[in-house]
Amino acid sequence: MFPEYDVIVVGAGHAGCEAAVGAANMGSKVMLVTMNMNTIAQMSCNPAMGGVAKGQIVREVDALGGYSGLVSDASMVQFRMLNRSKGPAMWSPRTQNDRMLFASKWRELLEAHHNIDFWQEMVKGIIVEDGRALGVVTGMGIEIRAKSVVLTNGTFLNGIIHIGEKQFGGGRAGEKAATGITEQLVELGFESGRMKTGTPPRVDGRSLNYDKMEIQEGDSNPARFSYTETKLPEKQLNCHITFTNSAVHEVLKEGFDRSPMFNGRIRGIGPRYCPSIEDKIDRFADRDKHQLFVEPEGWTTCEIYVNGFSSSLPEDVQYKAMKLIPGFENAKMFRPGYAIEYDFFQPTQLSPNLETKLVSGLFFAGQINGTTGYEEAACQGLMAGVNAHLFVNEKDPFILKRSEAYIGVLVDDLVNKGTKEPYRMFTSRAEYRILLRQDNADIRLTRKIAAAGMTGLEKRIERIEEKEKQAATIRKYFETSSVEPAEVKSYFESIKSTPLNQKVKLKTVLSRPFVSISGLENEIESLKEFNTQFDRESIEIAEIDLKYEGYIKKEQQMVEKLNRLESVAIKADFEYNKLKGLSLEAREKLTEIKPLSIGQASRISGVTPSDISVLLVYMGR
Numbered sequence: 001m002f003p004e005y006d007v008i009v010v011g012a013g014h015a016g017c018e019a020a021v022g023a024a025n026m027g028s029k030v031m032l033v034t035m036n037m038n039t040i041a042q043m044s045c046n047p048a049m050g051g052v053a054k055g056q057i058v059r060e061v062d063a064l065g066g067y068s069g070l071v072s073d074a075s076m077v078q079f080r081m082l083n084r085s086k087g088p089a090m091w092s093p094r095t096q097n098d099r100m101l102f103a104s105k106w107r108e109l110l111e112a113h114h115n116i117d118f119w120q121e122m123v124k125g126i127i128v129e130d131g132r133a134l135g136v137v138t139g140m141g142i143e144i145r146a147k148s149v150v151l152t153n154g155t156f157l158n159g160i161i162h163i164g165e166k167q168f169g170g171g172r173a174g175e176k177a178a179t180g181i182t183e184q185l186v187e188l189g190f191e192s193g194r195m196k197t198g199t200p201p202r203v204d205g206r207s208l209n210y211d212k213m214e215i216q217e218g219d220s221n222p223a224r225f226s227y228t229e230t231k232l233p234e235k236q237l238n239c240h241i242t243f244t245n246s247a248v249h250e251v252l253k254e255g256f257d258r259s260p261m262f263n264g265r266i267r268g269i270g271p272r273y274c275p276s277i278e279d280k281i282d283r284f285a286d287r288d289k290h291q292l293f294v295e296p297e298g299w300t301t302c303e304i305y306v307n308g309f310s311s312s313l314p315e316d317v318q319y320k321a322m323k324l325i326p327g328f329e330n331a332k333m334f335r336p337g338y339a340i341e342y343d344f345f346q347p348t349q350l351s352p353n354l355e356t357k358l359v360s361g362l363f364f365a366g367q368i369n370g371t372t373g374y375e376e377a378a379c380q381g382l383m384a385g386v387n388a389h390l391f392v393n394e395k396d397p398f399i400l401k402r403s404e405a406y407i408g409v410l411v412d413d414l415v416n417k418g419t420k421e422p423y424r425m426f427t428s429r430a431e432y433r434i435l436l437r438q439d440n441a442d443i444r445l446t447r448k449i450a451a452a453g454m455t456g457l458e459k460r461i462e463r464i465e466e467k468e469k470q471a472a473t474i475r476k477y478f479e480t481s482s483v484e485p486a487e488v489k490s491y492f493e494s495i496k497s498t499p500l501n502q503k504v505k506l507k508t509v510l511s512r513p514f515v516s517i518s519g520l521e522n523e524i525e526s527l528k529e530f531n532t533q534f535d536r537e538s539i540e541i542a543e544i545d546l547k548y549e550g551y552i553k554k555e556q557q558m559v560e561k562l563n564r565l566e567s568v569a570i571k572a573d574f575e576y577n578k579l580k581g582l583s584l585e586a587r588e589k590l591t592e593i594k595p596l597s598i599g600q601a602s603r604i605s606g607v608t609p610s611d612i613s614v615l616l617v618y619m620g621r
Helices: 014-026 054-063 068-076 099-111 181-187 246-254 275-281 315-322 374-392 406-417 442-450 458-480 485-494 508-512 516-519 537-547 548-567 584-594 598-602 609-618
Strands: 007-010 030-034 048-050 076-082 092-097 118-119 123-129 132-138 144-145 150-151 158-163 165-167 192-199 202-204 212-216 240-244 293-297 302-309 334-337 337-346 362-364
Touching: 007 014, 007 132, 007 374, 014 118, 014 150, 014 374, 030 609, 048 054, 048 068, 054 092, 054 374, 054 406, 054 442, 054 584, 068 076, 068 092, 068 099, 068 374, 092 099, 099 118, 118 212, 118 442, 123 181, 132 150, 150 315, 150 374, 181 192, 202 374, 246 315, 315 334, 374 406, 374 442, 442 458, 458 508, 458 537, 485 516, 508 537, 516 537, 516 609, 537 548, 548 598, 598 609
Parallel strands: 007 030, 007 150, 030 118, 150 362
Antiparallel strands: 048 092, 076 092, 123 132, 132 144, 158 165, 158 337, 192 337, 202 302, 202 334, 212 240, 240 293, 293 302
16 A cells, blocks of 8 residues: 655654654655644644744754744744843744644645655554564554654653543544554553643633733844745734733632642643743742733634643633733633643653664654653754654764754753653753854754755755855954044944044954944944845854854864764773773663763763763773
């Protein structure tokens, strides 16, 4: 019935879609199996992409040839660059999206790809022969053969939905759970666990009083996620902000005795940084209000997502409390919030290419690895798809270092440290975040993935080379040109900066706080044509490089030191138990994780600097 595929991807959420695209654009013939073709790339939770650190990931996915940035741009209803008041390492793009348009655009792009086929059915097992994954078995008993398999099951593995005292099987509201895979993997020796996530109620926007809320507009000059020339929106939708209050909290507390989170029915661990409203009230009892973001679901729907009001309390309690929120007095609920429990597998059971250590050719990506968030799932999917292709073609894996990408940080954290709670990316997790900015992801990554075999990137690389050329010209101009005190006198007065008392280089002027190239363009005659000579991306990169040159050089030096440890390879069959100088914990962790290098070994939880010294001495370093 089916030919043999190079890669089978199980699940068509954010991880599955990117896995299919990643493998297909590398040249593999892909089968994408999903339980429901109508929910491909469904935004199960909030209708938004990006945010702090997550926006950097979306830009990295785009730079690596993934489609999340393209789809986000095509479906955006609002764009905001977060943290503009902070340094450029913290700037994070975020889009509010049309939920239905997002999913339909993803499906359109997938169906347009000649290397991707589809099958709608639940997968109940994996075909494993001689320790290698060679396909899947569907619920109807159909076998589909392949040279590798990528599992991206999201919250569907033995999923249970909780609303108050009610619970029922499901991977998402209105969709059944997936069974069989967890049980088979456990039989094969995998360690599984349970996690929890949740979602807030959806309400009828026509029933809300927005006059009682604070307007949150998009940026006046919206940017985009993709490094291609995607179309920017001509208009944007507003979001709104409101707050809970003590009356809301008191009503919610009335339902705590019926809460599955407090009465023990939910065993899975939930996300620390995105707690339910009842969890926030319980943990932060001293706070009398919590912020809520009222977010539209799209251009043509009145459905509203109440961000910050995630709950698994009984639906009547949710509704009663909601009507006490300013602006929600007459709110009509479309459906209540709920919590969902699901199976995951400790990611320390994976190699850095996201292939499982127990079964060759089997890759995991997304929430099955204990992560949370569309962006975290998407980047894992892309990396797993690319590496599944490379595995099939017996080529070296594509692995990003912590110093090369947020994606490298995420994967490195997962495979070396594992996770006891849903893993979410933050800028604080990245040691080299001034190097890993959202503006330079294409410069960092596109040529790397092209060298690994990704097709269709020729125009992108030409654009990168032109951008680098322009940025170099701008930097040279600022390093060699000078400015007279009178030329910037009024500008410095406007930003309350100390006046110049002598002629200085433009680079010196730019290094001052609050001074920008755009501000100087209005004052200095020779810079007034910059906007017509150079594109805005090139100007931004040059400005950051000039203003933060010292910090950038310092991080680059740290990276060079780290890379010396990364270059010391460790054989996969290295017997750590023979090195008595290692601590017992180090021997256990190193034997379990099997690091590929001294650098990776140094980042494993429980491995101390003295353990690394023992390894280096043994290896003659």
